[in-house]
Amino acid sequence: MKKNSGLGIVAIILMVLMVGALCILGYEQGWHTLVSLWLARHAAIVYALCVTCVVMFALATIISRRKEKEKSSALKFYGTLLVTFMILVAISFNYFRNQSSLYGENSKYAENETIVLGDDLPPVTIVGDLSEEEKTYFIHECIEPQPVELLKETTRIHLCSREEFEKIRKENDIAQAVAFAVPTNRHIYIDASRVGMYRVVTHELSHNFDVAHDFxxxxxxxxxxxxxxxxxxxxxxxxxxxxxxxxxxxxxxxxxxxxxxxxxxxxxxxxxxxxxxxxxxxxxxxxxx
Structure with a gap:
């Protein structure tokens, strides 16, 4: 008995040391930020898993208090069905959420006009009513001349009318800005009604370079x-x-x-x-x- 207790204590100490080492290494490499981004993008799954754990614990408690085998088996069966259903719903919800979310794949503007700049460069999606002059200015003056090492780390650039930009910004609780980068998918949103935006674009592209290189x-x-x-x-x-x-x-x-x-x-x-x-x-x- 004492031998088993000693082994248990050693195992706990080793586990604590391992977790501590991982935490230190994680801080050194910025893993805590990467994990936070993953949690933000997959919030539905994380939420579902938490609820699932609570449900499973509750079912286990109920089952342990039941002596009749038939009732116990029935609870296990229906509990398993419930957990499976919750996970499937969470995965489905997360998929559709990411398709339209600012922080996910965001296919909301898939049918919008999109301008391809070239291989390994981000496509430019037009959101809202922009004049040809606005499009030309941003693409030829503010985007194409940017450093290639920055451009290639951004996955998509959205040029927005002022109305659409403000709508997107407010819907997603983003502070007052004329442009912003989204770290979870490395998209950039720009208020195309502005002028003198070349360096603003460089700034936002730099954020995506930072993210792409493990923060x-x-x-x-x-x-x-x-x-x-x-x-x-x-x-x-x-x-x-x-x-x-x-x-x-x-x-x-x-x-x-x-x-x-x-x-x-x-x-x-x-x-x-x-x-x-x-x-x-x-x-x-x-x-x-």
């Missing part, structure tokens, strides 16, 4: 560098190259703001803050340690 901005190594840079007084002198205060708001916004400056005012960034330029140079060359 660079959420790793401990990047966050350590982020903290070091924003605490350096020299970073504040870059106010005319990027939005310093916005960059300081989070590691993700820091990544996007500095990426925008790296691609669009790289020479000036290299001259004024060489370590920051070199750090992002290493990231985009795949050499960041």
């Amino acid at each position: 660079i901005s959420e790793t401990k190594k990047f966050k350590d560098q982020y903290k070091m840079f924003i605490e350096d007084a020299q970073f504040d002198t870059l106010f005319n190259l990027l939005d310093v205060q916005y960059a300081k708001s989070s590691s993700a916004e820091f990544f996007a703001e500095v990426s925008d400056t790296y691609f669009n005012q790289g020479v000036e960034l290299a001259n004024r803050y060489p370590p920051l330029y070199q750090y992002f140079e290493n990231i985009y060359k795949g050499e960041a340690s």
Whole structure:
């Protein structure tokens, strides 16, 4: 008996150590953010599994209190049917939810006009009534000239009329913005009624690059560098190259703001803050340690 108890304690200790190691490794690699995104995209399944666990526990409790074999067997049978039904409903609901959700596959605009830019580049879907001038401006002036390494990590760009953009933004509780990126599917939504949007597009594309590369901005190594840079007084002198205060708001916004400056005012960034330029140079060359 004592031997079994000792083995049980050892097993528990090993399990705790393993979970602790996974948590530390997960934090280092930004896995917590990836898991959060997966949970957001598959919320229906997660919810159904939680309910299923509760139902199974309740059924097990009822069955354990029943002595008659016939009643016990019947409860098990109907309980299994109920659980199976709930899982199937959850999967079906999740599928249809993802087909139309902003955060899922979003086939809501599948019939809309779509412009193909080229191989490995995101298609551009038109949402709402846009003039030919607006389409031409955004495609030829704000999208096509963007760095290929950023464009290829975005899966779709939605050019929206102001009315449609505001409708989408409000329906999904998104803060005031002229464009936003959706991390779960790497889509971008842009208010095409605006002008001077080239760097805004670069910023949003940078968010998708970040996501596509396993959330660079959420790793401990990047966050350590982020903290070091924003605490350096020299970073504040870059106010005319990027939005310093916005960059300081989070590691993700820091990544996007500095990426925008790296691609669009790289020479000036290299001259004024060489370590920051070199750090992002290493990231985009795949050499960041």
